[in-house]
Each structure stands twice: as structure tokens, then as C-alpha cells.
Amino acid sequence: MNAKILETENLTVTFDGFQALNQLNFSMDVGELRVVIGPNGAGKTTFLDVITGKVQPTKGRVLFKGKNLRFLKEHQIARLGIGRKFQTPRIYLNLTPRENLELASNRNKNVFLTLFGHPSNAEKNSIKGLLETIGLRNKADIPAGLLSHGEKQRLEIGMLVAQSPDLLLVDEPVAGLTDEETYNVGELLLALAQNHSILVIEHDMEFVRQIARKVTVLHQGSVLCEGSIEEVQNDPRVIEVYLGQPQDS
Numbered sequence: 001m002n003a004k005i006l007e008t009e010n011l012t013v014t015f016d017g018f019q020a021l022n023q024l025n026f027s028m029d030v031g032e033l034r035v036v037i038g039p040n041g042a043g044k045t046t047f048l049d050v051i052t053g054k055v056q057p058t059k060g061r062v063l064f065k066g067k068n069l070r071f072l073k074e075h076q077i078a079r080l081g082i083g084r085k086f087q088t089p090r091i092y093l094n095l096t097p098r099e100n101l102e103l104a105s106n107r108n109k110n111v112f113l114t115l116f117g118h119p120s121n122a123e124k125n126s127i128k129g130l131l132e133t134i135g136l137r138n139k140a141d142i143p144a145g146l147l148s149h150g151e152k153q154r155l156e157i158g159m160l161v162a163q164s165p166d167l168l169l170v171d172e173p174v175a176g177l178t179d180e181e182t183y184n185v186g187e188l189l190l191a192l193a194q195n196h197s198i199l200v201i202e203h204d205m206e207f208v209r210q211i212a213r214k215v216t217v218l219h220q221g222s223v224l225c226e227g228s229i230e231e232v233q234n235d236p237r238v239i240e241v242y243l244g245q246p247q248d249s
């Protein structure tokens with residue numbers, strides 16, 4: 001049996017009597033790339049919020065590599081090895097992609113040291129490799145503000161990887177991207193999945209088909225079903241909850 005990177009047990013989150021998560025039981029293996037989908041309001045963002053400690057569970061628990069995250073603060077959970085990429089890029093637009101990655105790769109350093117300090121050779125090599133992986137080698141030294149939306153998304157995924165988390169949480173990485181940019185982000189996640197555990201939340205079904213191995217469908221705060229993309233797409237329960245639901249909002 002594979003070791004589990006993430007498990008939730010009867011995870012329940014209640015906001016003013018409304019159950020955003022309802023007895024959610026979930027688990028993923030070390031090294032897995034998992035995609036979580038679900039109609040609007042299914043609880044996907046709340047699920048990530050509770051894993052990262054932004055929201056505390058009302059009931060149940062989250063285990064990261066077997067450790068109960070209850071009562072830990074967001075920064076403590078991040079330090080344990082859970083990194084999150086939000087929907088909107090949060091990069092320094094005046095710095096170059098290389099500088100953004102250097103900053104992310106050593107969070108003990110401040111911006112001043114990153115700009116004027118001397119990164120070690122090992123650090124430089126890993127930044128170089130990362131720039132290659134995210135497809136920004138040719139744009140490594142221009143201000144990040146000049147990058148396209150898709151390039152900014154890839155840079156931020158690179159910044160997440162630079163922090164070396166054990167688990168990457170990626171929230172709707174292709175919202176607002178062109179088809180080509182979406183494809184490129186998908187290829188990047190597939191490349192990273194070779195040596196990372198990644199949990200992706202996404203609405204865009206074309207993108208889900210490109211990257212998904214195992215898909216979890218959330219509905220009303222619980223797991224509705226799990227399986228390959230073909231299995232979940234043909235599941236009558238999934239068809240029913242998606243009927244009449246816009247899938248791209």
C-alpha cells in the first residue's frame with residue numbers, strides 16, 4: 001500500500017449553520033496528481049482553505065503525512081511542506097522571473113539580498129533548471145510585468161516548486177487562459193507530477209482531460225465519486241449534478 005500524503009476524515013466545515021464541507025473523506029498517495037472537480041459551491045475552495053489552515057474544521061480532521069493539522073496556523077502548515085498557488089498570480093511584477101524564483105527559493109532572504117546578494121552555484125543551477133521547466137528561459141531577465149497571463153501562471157507555479165513543498169495545491173490554474181496557454185500549464189503540471197504530489201482544483205474539463213489520472217468529484221461538501229476521467233464523466237450522478245450547471249465559471 002502506498003503512503004498517504006493527505007487524508008481527511010469526516011471533515012466538516014460549517015459557516016453560520018451552512019455545511020460547506022460535509023463529512024468529507026478523502027485520501028491521496030505520495031507522488032499522486034489528483035484533480036478535484038465539482039459544480040459551483042461544491043466546497044472546493046473551502047477544502048483547500050481547511051487543508052492550509054485558513055479555515056478550521058468544525059468536525060473531523062486533516063492528516064498530512066499522517067500528522068494531524070488541527071490547531072496549526074497557516075504558516076506552520078506551510079512550513080510542514082504544503083504550498084498553495086492561488087488563482088490570481090502573486091508575483092513581483094518589477095522583478096524578473098529569475099529574481100522571483102530566487103526570492104521564492106530562499107524565503108530567509110529578503111528582496112534586497114536577492115537582488116544584490118550572490119546566490120550559490122547550486123541555487124543558480126536549480127533556478128536555471130526551473131526556468132527551463134516552466135518554459136521561461138528566454139524571458140528570465142525581463143520584468144515579470146511584461147509576461148503574458150499564462151507565463152505569469154507558469155512563473156507562479158515555478159515559485160511554488162522553488163519552495164520545495166511536499167504537496168502542491170493548485171487552485172484553478174487555467175482560469176482566463178487561452179487554449180494554448182492552458183495546454184502549456186497542463187504540460188508543466190504533468191512534468192512536475194513526475195516527482196511531486198499535486199492536488200489541482202479545476203473547472204475546465206478540456207484541461208482536466210489533459211492532465212487527470214484520478215478525479216474526485218465534490219458535491220455539497222462530500223465526495224460524490226472518484227475514478228478516471230471517463231468513469232466520472234459517465235457516472236449518472238455526476239451528469240445529474242452538472243446538468244444545467246455552467247462548467248466554466
Ligand SMILES: Nc1ncnc2c1ncn2[C@@H]1O[C@H](COP(=O)(O)OP(=O)(O)OP(=O)(O)O)[C@@H](O)[C@H]1O
Binds near residue numbers: 018019020038
Ligand atoms: N466564509 C464563508 N461564509 C459563509 N459561507 C461560505 C463561506 N465560504 C464559503 N461559503 C459557502 O460555502 C459553499 C462552498 O463554497 P466554496 O467556495 O468552497 O465552493 P467552490 O466549490 O469552491 O465553488 P466555486 O466553484 O464557485 O469556487 C458555498 O455555498 C459558499 O457560499
